[in-house]
Amino acid sequence: MTDLETLAYVNYGNFTAMPVCPAGVRGLGLHLERLDRDARILFGHGVDGDEVRARIHAAVQGHELPANVRVTVFVPNLPVDRIDDLPEPEFLVRVRPLVPSRPAAARLRSTRYARDLPQVxxxxTFGLFHQYRLARQAGYDDALFVSADGRISESTVSNVGFYDxxxxxxxxxxALPGIEMRLLTDGLRRHGVDHETWDLRLPDLSGFRSAFMTNVINGATPIAAIDDVRFDLDPALVExxxxxxxxxPLEPLVNGDLGR
Known part of the structure; x- marks a missing residue:
């Protein structure tokens, strides 16, 4: 079975995706930590960050930057009969054009759902795409996940935040510990704005003035509404x-220029 066949037929692996700019990647160290940490959880083996950096650098040569780079960690021909003791995984680097896919302001529909193993x-991603499809069919831009006990967690491929x-x-x-949300909270702290973590439920949303969602490909996107609760589109918050x-800062993949 080839690498692509393994990825197509065996739904077991971890990944990270990042915008690669000519000068490097914001949060590159966090992406490498994520790949290593998640691989240890899934496979019992880590991933060499230096090798990942070198492979990404080689993969983006000749591509227009910034580009969307995904690194997927998997075991080729995954031996199901000894899944309790897997060999060291390999990884595949894929480069695509960077095409943000969010509207200027998003409308979300709440839905009862929780992702498997949310820390990884x-x-x-079947459930995520299905919930996204259902939300789009209902006329919304995305879904907001609410756990069985009524707690708000995240969107399909984004973290969410609220501002009072x-x-x-x-x-x-x-929820998935998103790298863009980590970058934002670190940056907000530098600007003198801290954040708090609450058990949030749908009735709490009317107490917030604005809301936003984040991932590394789209950055921070204002949320216009969740169900019938509307939020202000605050230009000052966006700024x-x-x-x-x-x-x-942009962290270089290797010393020297990446090229275009």
Whole structure:
């Protein structure tokens, strides 16, 4: 079975995706930590960060930058009969054009759903895409996940945050620890704005002035509404989130210029 066949037929692996710019990647160290940490959870073996950096650098040569780069970790011909003791995984680097896919302001529909193993960015994305499809069919831009006990967690491929005019509040329910949200909260702290983590439920949303969603490909996107709760599209908050994002330096893949 080839690498692509393994990825197509065996739904077991982890990945990270990142925009690669000519000068490097914001949060590159966090992406490498994620790949290593998640691989240890899934396979019992880590991933060599230096090798990942070198492979990404080689893969983007000749591509227009910034580009969307995905690194997927997997075991070729995964031996199901000894899945309890897997060999060291390999990884595949894929380069695509960077095409943001969010509207200027998103409308979300709440839905009862929780991802499997939320602390790991894994390839088991069937449920995410299905919930995204259902939300789109209902006329929304995306779905907002609410756990069985009523706690707000995240969107399909984004973290969410809320703003009451003075503080940023993030949901406490289990969710993927997104790298863009980490970059934003680090940047906000540099701008003197801290964040709090609350157990948030749908009735709490009317207490917030604004809301936003984040991932590394689309950055921070304002949320216009969740169900029938509408939020202000606050230009000052958008500017603050953009400044927080840009305050994170680009980390070079290797010494020297990446080219275009």
């Amino acid at each position: 960015k894994h390839v088991g 005019g003075s503080r940023i509040v993030l949901p406490a329910a289990p 603050l989130l953009e400044a927080a994002h840009l305050s994170n």
